[in-house]
Amino acid sequence: MSVNKWPTPFPLPHDTAQILMKARRDTANLGLWLDRYVDYEQGRDRIYAPSERAKRRKERNERPLSCKPLAPVIRAHYGRWRASLTEGGCEFRQFRAEPEWRVVVGLGGPSPLETAITLHRIYGFPIIPGSGLKGVARAYAYAELAERKDESDPEFWAVFGSVRQVEERAAGLIRFLEAVPIRPPNLELDVMNPHYPEYYQGNQPPANYQSPVPIYFLTVGQGSPFAFGVVARTKEGNRYLDRAVEWLKGGLRELGTGGKTTAGYGIWSLDEET
DSSP states (O other): OOBOOSSSSSOSBHHHHHHHHHHHHHOOOHHHHHHTSOOGGGGGGGGSOHHHHHHHHHHHHTSOOOSGGGHHHHHHHHHHHHHHTTGGGOOEEEEEEEESSOBOSSTTSOOTTSOOOOBOTTTOOBOBOHHHHHHHHHHHHHHHHTTTOOTTOHHHHHHHEEOSSGGGOEEOSEEEOOBEESSOOOEEEEEEOOSOHHHHTTSSOOOTTSOOOOEEEEEEOSSOOEEEEEEESSGGGGGGHHHHHHHHHHHHHHTOSSSOGGGTTTOEEEOOOO
16 A cells, blocks of 8 residues: 555545544544644654745644533533532632633643643643642642741641651642633634744754744633632541631732743633532
8 A cells, every 4th residue: 555645734645544534524622633633744854944934833723722622521521520629528628710811731741743732632622731730739839838937837737748767758638639720721823933943952052043932831721710629638637727728819819820931821710619
């Protein structure tokens, strides 16, 4: 069987390429679109002049990607997420928040597109890992306590645990759940525009004659409510739940989640508890 001359986006035998194209048309999983169904043209951009390369890349990245087809899946997953809060019989707290502008988590992750976004591994909609939320809450708590206390503070230790010394290592009494969308989030295309590409690649000094090559990436935009939750691991942890929520909310409101927070990304507007 002969290999086609790329009349399709994939350099594969014609029948195989057609099957792959049909699978891409039929799926709403963003993870598959961004990690598995990327056009082979993405890897051939280097043969074009910089201006043409930017134009082709922009055309590809502006293809509509939406979470709306995943609405039933998102609703069902949110229902299971809420049910998981009551497992084990321990107390929990939950609240909702929306991005004040844009949020992108996992921007520097491995991806064939140079940029990435953290998606649910099975269903392909955006999530915020619980480990990242715990880090945000811990950073905010540490900043709040820095002037008068250190990591030996009993509340700090109870919520986050300790890794300072081998004999003190222990898990915290609070579990931070991954944040999940309540309804299909709004996806917005954004762009980074490095002005000295040859300099960043280590080939030349920075100079104004170098042509910038825009790098496009997906973000979660405004009007995208997410649910956040913390759960006590034991009954002893119940009395630290409110403190954990206070620190997590402070981190979301003031520090932000994900990448480019110094440029205004990742800041959340807190909503009523759900």
